[in-house]
Amino acid sequence: MSLLEIKNVDISYGKNLTVKNCSLNLEKGEICSIVGESGSGKTTVIRAVMGLLPGAGRVSAGDITYDGIDLLKLTHKEWRKLRGHDVSMIFQDSGAMMNQTRLIGDSYVEYIMTHEDISRKDAWAKGVEMIERMRLPDGDRVMRSYPFQLSGGQRQRVGIAMGMTYQPKLLLADEPTSALDVTTQAQIVRQFMELRDEYGTSIIIVTHNLGVAAYMGDKIVVMKRGEVVDQGEREYILHQSTNPYTKLLLDAVPTLGGKRYV
Numbered sequence: 001m002s003l004l005e006i007k008n009v010d011i012s013y014g015k016n017l018t019v020k021n022c023s024l025n026l027e028k029g030e031i032c033s034i035v036g037e038s039g040s041g042k043t044t045v046i047r048a049v050m051g052l053l054p055g056a057g058r059v060s061a062g063d064i065t066y067d068g069i070d071l072l073k074l075t076h077k078e079w080r081k082l083r084g085h086d087v088s089m090i091f092q093d094s095g096a097m098m099n100q101t102r103l104i105g106d107s108y109v110e111y112i113m114t115h116e117d118i119s120r121k122d123a124w125a126k127g128v129e130m131i132e133r134m135r136l137p138d139g140d141r142v143m144r145s146y147p148f149q150l151s152g153g154q155r156q157r158v159g160i161a162m163g164m165t166y167q168p169k170l171l172l173a174d175e176p177t178s179a180l181d182v183t184t185q186a187q188i189v190r191q192f193m194e195l196r197d198e199y200g201t202s203i204i205i206v207t208h209n210l211g212v213a214a215y216m217g218d219k220i221v222v223m224k225r226g227e228v229v230d231q232g233e234r235e236y237i238l239h240q241s242t243n244p245y246t247k248l249l250l251d252a253v254p255t256l257g258g259k260r261y262v
C-alpha cells in the first residue's frame with residue numbers, strides 16, 4: 001500500500017471543474033515533483049490532499065487515501081489531529097503567512113500548544129531546537145524576532161521548522177523556494193533532501209523550476225490545464241518521455257555548453 005493514493009480525482013471550484021481525473025501514488029520516503037504551467041492545478045491538488053481547498057473548492061469525484069485513511073471522509077476534529085502531526089504543508093513565503101505583528105516565538109509557541117499539552121517554556125525550547133535543526137543559528141534570537149526582521153530564506157527555514165515539528169510522514173511544499181535567491185534556493189532544496197534522508201519524510205513539491213523538480217523528484221508529475229498529462233520516474237521523464245508537452249517544458253530549460261542543467 002502506498003503512503004498516499006490519489007485516484008481519479010476531480011476538483012471543482014463552484015461549478016468549474018478545475019482538476020480532472022488526477023491520479024498519483026506516493027511511497028514512503030519518496031519525493032514527487034509536480035510541474036506545469038501557471039494555473040494548471042498544481043496547488044489545487046496538494047491543497048485537496050491537505051483538506052485545505054479555498055473558497056468553494058471541493059473534491060467532486062475520486063478518492064484520496066493516506067496511510068489507509070480515506071481523507072475525503074475526515075471530520076474537522078480528525079483533520080486537526082492529522083494536520084501538523086502526520087501531514088504538513090509549507091507555503092511559498094512562510095513569512096507572509098505569519099502574523100507580522102507578533103514575535104515568531106509567540107506564533108510558534110501557540111502552534112505547538114495547540115498540538116500538544118505542554119508548558120509555554122517547553123514549547124519555546126522545542127521551537128528553538130527545531131529552528132536550530134534547520135541550520136538557523138541562535139534559535140532563541142530568531143524566536144525573539146518579528147518576521148520582517150528576518151531574510152526570506154530565514155523565514156522559509158522557520159516555516160520548514162514549524163512544518164517539521166512533529167516529523168510528519170508527508171510534507172506538501174508549494175513553491176517553497178521560488179521567493180528566494182538562487183543560493184538560498186539550493187540550500188533549502190538540500191534541506192528538504194536531508195529531511196527525507198533523516199526522517200523518511202515523503203514529500204510532494206510543487207514548483208515552476210524544472211531544475212528543482214528534476215533534482216529533488218524521484219518521480220515527476222506533469223500537469224497541464226487541470227490534467228496530469230505525463231508522469232513517471234525522473235529518468236523516464238527527463239530522457240525517455242515522448243509526451244510533447246513534457247518535451248516542450250524540457251526544451252525551455254537553458255543549456256550551457258551543450259549540457260542541459262536539469
Ligand SMILES: Nc1ncnc2c1ncn2[C@@H]1O[C@H](COP(=O)(O)OP(=O)(O)OP(=O)(O)O)[C@@H](O)[C@H]1O
Binds near residue numbers: 036038041054057
Ligand atoms: N479559490 C479559488 N476559487 C476559484 N478558482 C480558483 C481558486 N483557486 C484557484 N482557482 C483556479 O484553479 C485553477 C488552478 O489554480 P492553481 O493555483 O491550482 O494552479 P497552479 O498550477 O498551482 O498555478 P501557479 O503555478 O500559478 O500557482 C486556476 O484556473 C485558478 O483560477
